[in-house]
Amino acid sequence: xxxxxDVSDLNVYYSDFLAVEDVNITLDAKSVTAFIGxxxxxxxxxxxxxxxxxxxxxxxxxxxxxxxxxxNLYADGVDPVTVRSQIGMVFQRPNPFPTMSIRDNVLAGVKxxxxxxxxxxxxxxxxxxxxxxxxxxxxxxxxxxxGSGLSGGQQQRLCIARAIAVSPEVILMDEPxxxxxxxxxxxxxxxxxxxxDEYTVVIVTHNMQQAARVSDKTAFFNIAGTGKxxxxxxxxxxxxxxNNPSQxxxxxxxxxxxx
Amino acid sequence: xxxxxxxxxxxxxxxxxxxxxxxxxxAGSAIVVAAALMALIGFxxxxxxVLSAVLFAxxxxxxSAIVEGRRKAVDKLVTSVVVGAFLVALLxxxxxxxxxxxxxxxxxxxxxxxxxxxxxxxxxxxxxxVANHTPVLGGVYHAMLGSVLITLWATVxxxxxxxxxxxxxxxxxxxxxxxxVITFLVDVMTGIPSIVAGLFAAAFFGLVMGPxxxxxxxxxxALSVLMIPVVVRSSEEMLKIVPNELREAAxxxxxxxxxxxxxxxxxxxxxxxxxxxTLAIARVIGETAPLLVTAGFASQINxxxxxxxxxxxxxxxxxxxxxxxxxxxxxxxAQRAWAAALLLILLVMLLNLGARLVARxxxxxxxx
Numbered sequence: 161x162x163x164x165x166d167v168s169d170l171n172v173y174y175s176d177f178l179a180v181e182d183v184n185i186t187l188d189a190k191s192v193t194a195f196i197g198x199x200x201x202x203x204x205x206x207x208x209x210x211x212x213x214x215x216x217x218x219x220x221x222x223x224x225x226x227x228x229x230x231x232n233l234y235a236d237g238v239d240p241v242t243v244r245s246q247i248g249m250v251f252q253r254p255n256p257f258p259t260m261s262i263r264d265n266v267l268a269g270v271k272x273x274x275x276x277x278x279x280x281x282x283x284x285x286x287x288x289x290x291x292x293x294x295x296x297x298x299x300x301x302x303x304x305x306x307g308s309g310l311s312g313g314q315q316q317r318l319c320i321a322r323a324i325a326v327s328p329e330v331i332l333m334d335e336p337x338x339x340x341x342x343x344x345x346x347x348x349x350x351x352x353x354x355x356x357d358e359y360t361v362v363i364v365t366h367n368m369q370q371a372a373r374v375s376d377k378t379a380f381f382n383i384a385g386t387g388k389x390x391x392x393x394x395x396x397x398x399x400x401x402x403n404n405p406s407q408x409x410x411x412x413x414x415x416x417x418x419x
Numbered sequence: 420x421x422x423x424x425x426x427x428x429x430x431x432x433x434x435x436x437x438x439x440x441x442x443x444x445x446a447g448s449a450i451v452v453a454a455a456l457m458a459l460i461g462f463x464x465x466x467x468x469v470l471s472a473v474l475f476a477x478x479x480x481x482x483s484a485i486v487e488g489r490r491k492a493v494d495k496l497v498t499s500v501v502v503g504a505f506l507v508a509l510l511x512x513x514x515x516x517x518x519x520x521x522x523x524x525x526x527x528x529x530x531x532x533x534x535x536x537x538x539x540x541x542x543x544x545x546x547x548x549v550a551n552h553t554p555v556l557g558g559v560y561h562a563m564l565g566s567v568l569i570t571l572w573a574t575v576x577x578x579x580x581x582x583x584x585x586x587x588x589x590x591x592x593x594x595x596x597x598x599x600v601i602t603f604l605v606d607v608m609t610g611i612p613s614i615v616a617g618l619f620a621a622a623f624f625g626l627v628m629g630p631x632x633x634x635x636x637x638x639x640x641a642l643s644v645l646m647i648p649v650v651v652r653s654s655e656e657m658l659k660i661v662p663n664e665l666r667e668a669a670x671x672x673x674x675x676x677x678x679x680x681x682x683x684x685x686x687x688x689x690x691x692x693x694x695x696x697t698l699a700i701a702r703v704i705g706e707t708a709p710l711l712v713t714a715g716f717a718s719q720i721n722x723x724x725x726x727x728x729x730x731x732x733x734x735x736x737x738x739x740x741x742x743x744x745x746x747x748x749x750x751x752x753a754q755r756a757w758a759a760a761l762l763l764i765l766l767v768m769l770l771n772l773g774a775r776l777v778a779r780x781x782x783x784x785x786x787x
Contacts, residue, residue, distance in 0.1 A: 216667060218593045244672070244673040248672070253664060257668070273678065322672065
């Protein structure tokens with residue numbers, strides 16, 4: 161499991177508005193890539209194009225190519241549902257399904273698609289996914305309780321468990337820690353470090369220390385001004401971006417002298 | 420070392436405020452003065468209550484204006500107006516419930532009222548029960564059965580149509596022109612007078628099945644015309660408040676749109692949808708006009724909605740009052756009508772309670 165993603169000449173639109181312009185980037189398999197940049201520069205928008213979640217918004221569209229191990233996600237006849245079952249996503253705010261128990265939340269990807277699964281297999285999948293998300297020990301005695309009763313950090317890890325339960329190739333995380341306290345954040349960062357052994361992880365973050373801690377490579381996005389499209393400014397090893405960036409704007413941003 | 424301060428007898432913080440017992444004093448004197456005034460012009464309890472309330476409000480505001488100043492006085496004036504408006508709004512409700520209870524309870528408790536129909540109960544029977552002071556015969560079983568069946572069929576027609584319409588509007592239409600037209604027409608439908616819905620159903624079935632077709636099903640169609648817009652509107656609102664994040668979470672797991680709607684969106688909104696449907700039922704179960712022109716009257720039990728005239732509670736009340744079974748002794752008919760009215764109110768109340776129960780049962784659990 162885990163595949164690489166190659167993006168070439170990607171333009172992302174909201175109706176007529178060009179939100180992200182001309183992105184070329186390669187995300188390696190079994191590694192963590194972080195996207196950093198100021199608010200509104202298109203990092204999240206770009207992330208959502210990687211599993212075709214962008215087009216859920218009315219009027220949104222994409223031009224260019226995104227190759228998942230050589231298969232173009234935006235080729236004719238590609239079903240976005242197939243794409244999303246291979247590229248999972250964790251959102252900014254934890255969003256467990258309120259009508260489901262913790263167990264059912266983990267099994268949501270299976271159950272919602274009405275795939276039959278023997279109870280023993282389901283139990284195994286629940287335990288494996290929750291262990292994978294470092295949540296098993298905290299919830300193993302109350303799997304039947306509603307997922308919305310957990311704390312914010314636990315809910316977010318539940319969402320990660322839900323994402324890895326469908327065994328995707330890639331996991332996209334859109335600011336997964338921005339709504340969490342430092343301890344929950346640490347738990348998720350540890351988890352990201354473990355996840356990269358099996359998955360390709362892409363994470364959007366506003367926290368530069370977090371990018372420095374968890375990622376192998378970092379991409380810096382920036383925007384020239386309001387109404388202008390966001391652009392990929394620089395993409396390199398995380399150490400290079402933070403210690404020896406080649407672009408002036410990257411250096412300004414990572415050193416806090418932005419604007 | 421600081422000496423602990425003792426509490427002052429007259430606090431500086433309450434200077435210029437009326438003592439807390441003032442409202443009681445004002446209320447007491449208002450009641451006494453009102454009684455005295457009423458004694459001068461002729462006493463009645465209702466006038467006494469209203470006059471006391473007005474005097475109490477005036478006394479409160481005046482005393483506050485003198486002692487506490489303008490701001491407090493305005494506060495008390497507005498409080499009095501708001502409470503007064505609430506009481507005025509409550510008055511008809513309490514009055515209706517009281518009247519129906521007083522007039523309806525004897526009939527409702529009459530033996531066989533809930534279990535028998537009006538079949539065979541003629542003017543002679545009513546005359547005899549008045550002359551011999553025996554209990555009033557005849558009951559509402561046929562009307563109750565008719566009301567329940569007609570409303571059930573109306574629900575069976577309206578819920579799928581209404582729910583699917585609201586799903587289209589919220590999930591699929593993306594606010595296109597067509598959806599705006601639907602929304603507009605639904606709003607227009609909400610305002611249709613109920614008799615027009617009845618005439619529509621009667622005319623429609625008259626064309627299709629032959630003139631003068633009156634069955635329970637025709638009535639159900641007429642009621643569903645009134646019910647569908649209510650169901651559409653309430654379900655639409657409920658589906659709209661399901662957070663988009665949940666839809667996206669399901670999409671991101673590789674779940675198809677229709678499965679997301681069926682298994683995530685609707686279960687999340689089901690409590691609101693169910694209580695909306697129950698309230699829509701409560702709204703149409705008391706309709707009279709459309710039933711008069713679609714289901715006709717009947718005095719015997721008819722459990723087939725597809726054939727024959729069918730009685731219902733509202734039309735039963737109407738006919739019992741307007742054309743008493745025995746024109747010379749209308750009292751038994753009036754007693755039955757009031758009892759049926761009480762029964763109808765009880766049914767609507769039960770439906771409202773049911774709606775709350777349904778909402779509570781289906782609501783997403785939040786326990787830990």
